Amino acid sequence: MDRIYFDHAATTPVSRKVLDKMMPYFSDVFGNAHSQHGFGRQAIKGVDEARSQVAKAIGCLPNEVYFTGSGTEANNWAVKGAALAKKAKGKHIITSQIEHPSVLNNCKWLEKQGYEVTYLPVDSEGFVIVDELKKAIREDTILVSIMLANNEVGSIQPYKQINEVIKQYKGCLYHVDAVQAIGAIKVDVKDIGCDLLTLSGHKFYGPKGVGALYIRNGLKIEKLIIAGAQERSMRGGTTNTPAVVGIGQAIEDAVANMDEYSTHCQTLRDRFINRVENEIPMVKLNGPRANRLPNNANFSFDFIEGEGILFRLDLAGIAVSSGSACSSGSLEPSHVLQAMGVDIVLCHGSIRFSFGSANTIEQVDYAVEKLKEIVKFLREMSPLFNLNEGESKNV
Amino acid sequence: MSNGYNEKVIEVFSNPKNVGKIDNADGVGTVGNATCGDIMKIYLKIKNNIIVDAKFQTFGCAAAIATSSTATEMIIGKTVDEAERLTNADVVENLGGLPAQKMHCSVLAEEAIREAIKDYRAKQK
Ligand SMILES: Cc1ncc(COP(=O)(O)O)c(C=O)c1O
Numbered sequence: 001m002d003r004i005y006f007d008h009a010a011t012t013p014v015s016r017k018v019l020d021k022m023m024p025y026f027s028d029v030f031g032n033a034h035s036q037h038g039f040g041r042q043a044i045k046g047v048d049e050a051r052s053q054v055a056k057a058i059g060c061l062p063n064e065v066y067f068t069g070s071g072t073e074a075n076n077w078a079v080k081g082a083a084l085a086k087k088a089k090g091k092h093i094i095t096s097q098i099e100h101p102s103v104l105n106n107c108k109w110l111e112k113q114g115y116e117v118t119y120l121p122v123d124s125e126g127f128v129i130v131d132e133l134k135k136a137i138r139e140d141t142i143l144v145s146i147m148l149a150n151n152e153v154g155s156i157q158p159y160k161q162i163n164e165v166i167k168q169y170k171g172c173l174y175h176v177d178a179v180q181a182i183g184a185i186k187v188d189v190k191d192i193g194c195d196l197l198t199l200s201g202h203k204f205y206g207p208k209g210v211g212a213l214y215i216r217n218g219l220k221i222e223k224l225i226i227a228g229a230q231e232r233s234m235r236g237g238t239t240n241t242p243a244v245v246g247i248g249q250a251i252e253d254a255v256a257n258m259d260e261y262s263t264h265c266q267t268l269r270d271r272f273i274n275r276v277e278n279e280i281p282m283v284k285l286n287g288p289r290a291n292r293l294p295n296n297a298n299f300s301f302d303f304i305e306g307e308g309i310l311f312r313l314d315l316a317g318i319a320v321s322s323g324s325a326c327s328s329g330s331l332e333p334s335h336v337l338q339a340m341g342v343d344i345v346l347c348h349g350s351i352r353f354s355f356g357s358a359n360t361i362e363q364v365d366y367a368v369e370k371l372k373e374i375v376k377f378l379r380e381m382s383p384l385f386n387l388n389e390g391e392s393k394n395v
Numbered sequence: 396m397s398n399g400y401n402e403k404v405i406e407v408f409s410n411p412k413n414v415g416k417i418d419n420a421d422g423v424g425t426v427g428n429a430t431c432g433d434i435m436k437i438y439l440k441i442k443n444n445i446i447v448d449a450k451f452q453t454f455g456c457a458a459a460i461a462t463s464s465t466a467t468e469m470i471i472g473k474t475v476d477e478a479e480r481l482t483n484a485d486v487v488e489n490l491g492g493l494p495a496q497k498m499h500c501s502v503l504a505e506e507a508i509r510e511a512i513k514d515y516r517a518k519q520k
C-alpha cells in the first residue's frame with residue numbers, strides 16, 4: 001500500500017489545477033504587482049482576479065479582502081489591529097480556550113500590554129458555551145474572536161448565536177478564524193455577521209504561506225505589517241503573486257466542489273469512526289457527533305501515549321497527528337482537549353485523523369487494521385493497561 | 396521522520412526489547428515522570444547478585460520506550476551495584492542522543508531501575 005495521508009487539517013497538497021494556474025506567475029508574469037508598467041499590470045490582473053475569487057467565495061466585496069503571508073498573520077493582524085484601533089473605547093477582549101495559538105498567544109500578549117482577556121470555556125464536545133459569552137460581554141468589550149471550526153476536534157461553533165449576543169453591544173467587533181472551515185462547510189461573512197474573518201490557502205488545496213483577512217468595509221483596524229502602498233496601504237510587502245493567484249483559484253474550486261468534497265470526506269470519516277468504535281475496545285471519540293467538520297475524527301486510546309501510536313502509524317506509512325502539529329513539539333497535552341475536560345491520561349493518547357480528496361475506503365480499512373495491531377501492541381506494553389487486566393481479557 | 400529522533404532511536408522504538416513483565420520478579424520499580432506525567436514500571440530477576448532478566452512496561456512516549464529497551468539491555472548480566480550506577484546519560488549516549496525536549500524521558504528508566512533495586516534489597520532483608 002502506498003503512503004496514506006490522513007492529516008489534511010495540518011495541510012493539503014496544492015491541486016493540479018491551482019498549480020497550473022500559479023506556474024506562469026513565477027517567471028513569465030514576474031512583474032511587481034505595484035509597478036506602473038506592463039509587467040506590473042500583468043501581475044496585478046492576476047491579483048485582482050484572485051481578490052474577486054476570494055470575495056465571491058465568502059460573500060463580500062473584493063475591496064474587503066486583504067492578502068497576508070499566512071493564516072497566522074491574518075489572525076495576528078485581526079486581534080492586534082482591532083485591539084489597538086478600539087483601545088479608546090475599551091480594553092476588554094473575549095476569545096475561547098480552544099483557539100489556534102495564533103489567536104490565543106496574541107491575546108496573551110495583549111494582556112501584557114494592559115488589556116483584559118476572557119477565555120470562554122467550552123462544553124465536553126468542544127462548543128463554546130454561549131451563556132458564558134453573555135455573562136462575560138460588557139460595554140467595554142471591543143473584540144470577540146471565536147473560530148468557526150476547531151482544528152483538533154472539528155466542532156463547528158454556534159456562530160449565529162454568538163453573533164446574536166455580540167450584536168447587542170454596539171462597537172464590539174467579531175473576528176472569526178475560518179481557516180479549517182473553507183471547502184468543508186459554507187462560509188459567508190454576511191450569514192456569520194462577522195467584521196473580520198481569517199483564511200489560509202494551504203488548508204483547501206492552495207499554497208502555503210498565503211492567507212487573507214476580510215475586513216468589513218467601513219471598519220478601520222490598525223496595520224500589522226507597516227510599509228508602502230501595497231494592499232491599499234494596509235499590508236506592506238511586495239505581493240506574493242503566485243501564492244495569491246493560487247489561493248484565489250483554490251478557494252473558487254473549494255466552494256464549487258464543497259458538496260461533493262464534504263460528502264466524500266464524511267463517508268470515509270464515518271466508516272473510520274464506526275470501525276474504530278466497534279473493533280477497538282476502550283476508545284473515546286473526542287468532539288461532537290453532529291456539527292462537526294466532515295473530514296475530522298479524533299480518538300483517545302485508553303492506557304497508551306499518542307506519540308507511540310503516531311510513530312508506529314508513520315512507520316506503516318500512515319500520516320496522522322497527535323493533538324495539533326503546531327503543539328507536537330511541546331509536552332503539554334492538547335489545550336483543546338483539556339478545555340473540553342478530557343481526562344489528562346486520555347489527552348496524552350489522542351490522535352487526529354483528517355481526511356481529504358485523494359483518500360479511499362481501502363485506505364481507511366487498511367489504517368483501521370494497522371491501528372488495531374498498534375493499539376494492541378502498545379497496550380501490552382502499558383503498565384496502566386495491565387492494572388486493568390480484569391476488563392481487558394478480550395483485547 | 397522529522398520528529399527529531401535519530402535512526403537508532405527509531406529502530407529501537409520500532410523493535411523494543413524486554414517488553415512485558417516478569418512473574419515472581421525479585422524487584423519491581425514503578426515511577427512517574429514529573430515533567431510529563433508518564434509512567435514506567437521495571438521488573439528485575441536477580442540471581443547471585445547478578446541481573447539475569449529485566450523487563451519494562453511504560454505509558455510513555457517513543458523516547459521512553461527506546462530508553463527503557465536500551466537500559467534493560469544494558470543492565471542484564473551486570474551486578475546489582477553496577478546496574479544501580481547506570482545513568483540516563485549512559486543510556487542516551489548508547490542511543491546516540493535524544494532531542495533536548497525529550498531528555499527528561501530517559502530519566503524514567505534510570506529511576507525505575509533504582510526503585511526496582513531498592514525493592515529487591517528490601518525484600519532481601
Ligand atoms: C484554526 C487555525 N487557525 C490558523 C491556522 C494558521 O494558518 P497558517 O498555517 O496559514 O499560518 C491554522 C493552521 O495551521 C488553523 O488550523
Ligand code: FES
Binds near residue numbers: 331
Ligand atoms: S514525554 Fe513523557 S516519557 Fe517522554
